[in-house]
Amino acid sequence: MKRSIHFLEYLYCHLLIVFLIGRVGFILNNRPIEQLSFVDAAGACWRGFVGHDLMVAAMLLVIPWLVGLLALRRPVLRLRAWLTSYYILMGLAVAAIIVADAVMYKFWQFKLGTVVLSYAASPEGATNSVSLSFIILCASAFLLLALWTIIPCILLTPKTLPTGNPERLWMRNISIIWLFLIVSGLCFMRQGDAYTTKPHPTQLADHAAVNAVYAFASSVHLSDNYAGRYDFLSEEDRTDYFKGLYPEPSDDIQDTLLNRQRPDILVVFLEGFGSRFVEELGGIPDVAPGLSRLIPEGIFWENYYSNSFRTDRGTVSAFCGWLSYTDLGLMRQTEFHSALPSLARSLGREGYETGYFYGGAMTNMGKRQFLEDMEFRNLYDDTAFSSEEKSSSWGVNDSVALQKACQLISNWEGGHHFLVAQTLSSHEPWDVPYHRLEDEKLNAFAYTDYSVACMMDSLRQLPQWQNLLVIIIPDHGFLYKQSYKDPGFFHAPMLWTGGAIREPRRMSVLMNQSDIAATLLSQMGIRHDEYPWSRNVLSRTYTYPFVYCNYPAGVLFSDSTGTSIYDITGDAVMMEQPADDGLRIMRAKAILQTSYDGLTEMLSRRPIEE
Numbered sequence: 001m002k003r004s005i006h007f008l009e010y011l012y013c014h015l016l017i018v019f020l021i022g023r024v025g026f027i028l029n030n031r032p033i034e035q036l037s038f039v040d041a042a043g044a045c046w047r048g049f050v051g052h053d054l055m056v057a058a059m060l061l062v063i064p065w066l067v068g069l070l071a072l073r074r075p076v077l078r079l080r081a082w083l084t085s086y087y088i089l090m091g092l093a094v095a096a097i098i099v100a101d102a103v104m105y106k107f108w109q110f111k112l113g114t115v116v117l118s119y120a121a122s123p124e125g126a127t128n129s130v131s132l133s134f135i136i137l138c139a140s141a142f143l144l145l146a147l148w149t150i151i152p153c154i155l156l157t158p159k160t161l162p163t164g165n166p167e168r169l170w171m172r173n174i175s176i177i178w179l180f181l182i183v184s185g186l187c188f189m190r191q192g193d194a195y196t197t198k199p200h201p202t203q204l205a206d207h208a209a210v211n212a213v214y215a216f217a218s219s220v221h222l223s224d225n226y227a228g229r230y231d232f233l234s235e236e237d238r239t240d241y242f243k244g245l246y247p248e249p250s251d252d253i254q255d256t257l258l259n260r261q262r263p264d265i266l267v268v269f270l271e272g273f274g275s276r277f278v279e280e281l282g283g284i285p286d287v288a289p290g291l292s293r294l295i296p297e298g299i300f301w302e303n304y305y306s307n308s309f310r311t312d313r314g315t316v317s318a319f320c321g322w323l324s325y326t327d328l329g330l331m332r333q334t335e336f337h338s339a340l341p342s343l344a345r346s347l348g349r350e351g352y353e354t355g356y357f358y359g360g361a362m363t364n365m366g367k368r369q370f371l372e373d374m375e376f377r378n379l380y381d382d383t384a385f386s387s388e389e390k391s392s393s394w395g396v397n398d399s400v401a402l403q404k405a406c407q408l409i410s411n412w413e414g415g416h417h418f419l420v421a422q423t424l425s426s427h428e429p430w431d432v433p434y435h436r437l438e439d440e441k442l443n444a445f446a447y448t449d450y451s452v453a454c455m456m457d458s459l460r461q462l463p464q465w466q467n468l469l470v471i472i473i474p475d476h477g478f479l480y481k482q483s484y485k486d487p488g489f490f491h492a493p494m495l496w497t498g499g500a501i502r503e504p505r506r507m508s509v510l511m512n513q514s515d516i517a518a519t520l521l522s523q524m525g526i527r528h529d530e531y532p533w534s535r536n537v538l539s540r541t542y543t544y545p546f547v548y549c550n551y552p553a554g555v556l557f558s559d560s561t562g563t564s565i566y567d568i569t570g571d572a573v574m575m576e577q578p579a580d581d582g583l584r585i586m587r588a589k590a591i592l593q594t595s596y597d598g599l600t601e602m603l604s605r606r607p608i609e610e
Contacts, residue, residue: 019098512534
């Protein structure tokens with residue numbers, strides 16, 4: 001009888017053990033990122049226990065408590081039968097969140113949140129990135145943890161509760177749980193408290209201390225009203241800090257980079273190719289010798305920064321001149337497409353034939369629909385290749401795909417052309433037909449570099465070269481032995497080359513990926529009024545150069561005074577070089593808050609037929 005009366009306490013202890021297992025698994029699985037000492041690991045477990053585990057376990061037991069209370073008043077109610085379905089659903093959800101958090105952290109280095117759901121909706125991206133054995137291992141871990149969570153919950157729950165004084169039994173049975181529920185709920189039910197360690201001993205230890213279920217639940221937004229999503233500042237302060245950051249569009253040019261106003265344009269969109277792999281930007285030597293050979297021949301932008309952390313975000317920033325969002329990817333959010341400006345659309349109005357070339361399938365993250373909505377008229381994907389040419393898990397390797405793009409360009413005759421050629425080989429699982437470097441990741445980036453260099457050599461032999469502007473940029477960076485505390489993740493190479501450039505040179509101006517549209521259109525004498533987030537960085541009105549970047553857990557702001565990185569989930573400064581009076585972070589908050597407030601306005605500007 002005593003065990004039956006106190007079944008909630010047993011369940012409570014069992015869930016705490018589940019969370020401990022999940023936290024230890026998180027630490028062990030992410031040792032390649034950072035190996036915690038025993039003291040740091042134990043500290044993370046303790047902070048997680050007192051910080052979130054007690055509260056989350058109590059929350060998960062609200063349903064059993066309510067059903068148990070009902071069973072005390074109705075002894076005939078079969079308690080275990082009523083709760084089994086809940087335990088199964090709860091156990092599956094808890095196991096899925098804990099395992100996914102531990103696994104995905106190795107790739108993304110932030111806690112699992114609802115942002116993952118947008119990527120889970122396109123599972124081919126995950127299956128192309130990892131091996132079958134990896135998927136089987138993850139599925140096995142999920143199944144084992146789910147069973148370990150569910151079965152003891154069922155067995156620890158009595159079939160019925162003993163009869164007696166209901167109030168007395170309830171007070172004895174639920175007092176501890178109810179106390180934890182009230183105290184923990186009042187103290188910790190705020191998203192900003194998801195990261196409990198200040199100051200942070202290490203990023204991994206801090207993230208390990210966060211209960212995965214709590215972090216995921218904290219990221220859930222129950223409303224689609226984007227305005228107010230990040231209300232860091234009062235409206236007055238937001239206006240003051242935001243003022244002057246994005247000046248009115250101006251077509252005046254104080255520097256002319258091209259020798260003609262209407263060149264053909266090729267954008268080589270490199271997968272994950274951040275500054276980490278470019279020696280000229282302080283990266284690892286000898287990874288990209290091809291790019292090193294091309295840099296002296298073109299216009300190299302030394303202080304160019306990608307806007308975000310994934311391809312879907314970088315594509316919107318590069319070709320729509322738009323900012324990225326922490327928990328929202330506009331590529332697959334079709335309701336916003338009609339309100340977005342488009343570089344392809346702007347050039348199409350000027351008589352350009354527009355196209356997008358990709359050696360993989362255009363199904364991931366709604367890519368095809370987005371490109372069609374942005375008015376890329378000619379789309380080329382893996383269907384343009386034979387089955388023998390599709391040797392990569394993602395599709396066609398870069399050397400084959402980029403040479404096919406050269407063939408397309410060789411057929412350009414008359415008119416004006418704009419083509420984007422996106423690479424894919426510098427991506428998990430790193431299986432490339434190239435073996436120059438021992439490290440498989442570095443070797444994959446070296447292969448992409450080799451493929452681009454070969455493409456450029458081929459283009460030079462074409463008559464189209466003299467009228468061609470080639471812009472080489474990455475979609476985002478890649479976390480190779482670094483974290484988001486390192487500004488080098490967002491720092492990226494950008495090279496303008498081809499016969500259409502006036503002369504080779506180095507450009508030191510600070511600029512974002514989203515600034516390409518306004519800067520390029522201005523060089524071509526085309527107005528860019530419809531690009532509110534894109535700045536012509538060669539305009540006389542660009543008097544305050546800065547860059548703004550983000551990822552789901554934080555933002556970066558850099559100007560002439562230095563760089564700051566702010567953790568929006570933990571409400572903490574992650575990095576300041578050098579320290580300032582907080583102005584950089586306040587401006588970053590103002591941009592983030594303004595960008596989300598503007599999403600509601602975007603929806604209001606949709607055509608009525610939508």
